[in-house]
Ligand code: ADP
């Protein structure tokens with residue numbers, strides 16, 4: 270299809286110092302959990318982005334020195350010449366598709382625990398090592414340390430050029446880099462020419478920019494990544510105050526301004542807390558203060574919103590991390606007028622959880638993310654069918670939808686049968702809850718694709734029984750029948766049913782999502798620890814009920830530290846007036862009160878409760894699988910070669926895991942059974 274002429278402006282080239290970006294799509298730096306430990310995986314992932322049409326593809330932050338060791342997090346590394354070859358893989362993969370390669374040089378200062386290098390952390394002034402409870406402190410830098418740091422940075426810039434990069438970043442954002450720590454008055458208590466006035470605090474950033482330009486500026490563009498606002502009022506940098514002044518002071522020194530919010534929780538706010546384009550009010554001043562191109566982010570997935578950013582003079586380049594993860598081919602799809610095919614990011618931050626758990630990146634919407642090298646998966650190129658199989662997929666939740674989509678794309682005949690009138694399973698149910706409407710994109714993208722496939726038939730309100738499966742005539746049956754929330758309280762803290770949870774006043778999230786009302790006061794018991802418990806508490810509180818959230822964990826929605834949401838979630842509940850009881854297990858419900866036990870001391874207390882919502886664990890809906898599994902002769906007689914139970918009906922997990930399971934089945938269903946590791950690994954070198 271031809272490109273919509275309204276989007277032409279997104280494809281105008283733009284000069285960035287000595288290099289030219291072929292369009293306005295800029296994949297800004299983002300972590301990926303592969304970095305220096307899995308360089309081939311990392312390079313292949315960036316290569317796919319370049320192939321998808323991004324004019325610039327950046328690395329994540331790249332440590333420039335052993336005193337900036339952020340282990341156990343896995344970032345890029347450029348400590349010495351030994352790291353150049355691994356980064357060369359990245360720039361080569363990006364160049365192969367005609368994009369510019371950018372590298373973000375970083376020294377994390379007091380955000381480096383140095384657990385691997387055992388170097389002493391450095392900072393503008395003595396301070397605790399931040400970002401964790403590491404029992405160590407950073408020392409204040411001497412003038413000699415500052416000179417050494419500038420030298421390391423210059424050396425890293427020279428190595429970056431040698432590694433093939435076209436754009437080299439000086440990094441002063443996210444509260445994660447020394448250049449930013451020097452800017453922040455609360456972290457910089459120096460009394461020399463690097464501390465005190467803003468002119469002094471900006472000195473180091475200016476020197477880094479000047480020295481980087483002097484070292485490599487003839488060949489490479491020098492970008493600055495700067496957080497114009499920290500969203501902490503006068504205690505931090507504010508876009509109406511020092512943020513603006515810093516941009517004004519350095520105005521045309523860098524070749525490119527990449528501007529955003531700090532810290533990372535603000536920059537990568539989830540859809541639950543921030544809409545598309547949420548950074549505009551903070552960054553829109555920048556273009557009025559510099560003549561250099563400006564890139565910014567805001568979880569942009571709509572081409573119209575992108576065009577508007579450029580036309581209204583807010584940004585010159587559309588920066589994206591998450592939208593490029595969910596759909597590496599986003600620019601290509603806009604270019605070829607395939608807007609409906611864009612796989613829009615849902616803003617869930619599962620991608621971030623890879624970095625924060627030191628494992629390769631994954632994405633709810635894009636199951637191929639992180640699998641480009643180790644499994645050879647490509648987000649758009651799918652192997653065609655390899656045989657005469659036909660498929661009956663039962664259940665149209667995220668697992669079934671993705672499975673049917675990919676089998677359909679491969680060219681197989683597929684019937685997708687769903688018991689409910691509505692498709693989408695858990696994503697449809699959950700997207701009706703406060704803040705989770707974007708979850709519906711998981712369903713909508715797949716339905717949009719399925720509706721275009723003549724070889725896929727979708728049957729709604731079709732609850733399928735074993736007898737019908739045997740009669741249906743498909744050669745392969747995929748059970749994607751999902752899971753339901755348990756009512757008995759069994760999860761982590763309670764391995765046996767909780768006394769009294771068989772009473773009428775105990776509700777499940779499924780019942781609430783189906784419209785059942787809870788009486789007040791209500792206790793939400795969260796032994797699941799991801800987002801749902803707090804979302805249910807929020808929903809009930811907004812309906813006017815007295816709500817107490819009880820959790821055996823030490824904080825609400827404990828796992829959401831990995832999606833950068835935990836603080837916001839707990840803060841929101843407190844502000845809404847939800848009472849929070851942490852480190853408490855529920856041991857009994859008598860119909861009007863719950864009996865609690867402290868998880869440390871066992872000391873008992875109790876709370877009034879007309880109802881309890883058990884957000885505990887889920888039970889797989891595996892009845893069909895068990896029934897069919899007990900009839901091997903009948904399956905053989907029906908010509909059914911395999912029955913697979915996948916996604917939540919095998920073992921409940923995240924939506925991302927459900928999509929991955931559906932995708933994986935469609936690619937690998939005919940693989941021979943094997944004990945082999947199911948992907949390529951990057952083994953540690955055992956020779957020098
Ligand atoms: P997953 O996350 O694995 O996709 P979900 O619970 O979201 O699981 O979706 C499972 C879907 O399967 C639900 O929409 C449910 O209605 C449907 N389903 C369950 N049993 C049957 C059945 N026997 N026939 C057809 N659909 C079914």
Ligand code: SF4
Nearest residue numbers: 614615617618620632
């Ligand atoms: Fe977007 Fe979620 Fe994918 Fe991250 S994991 S890119 S937030 S859909």
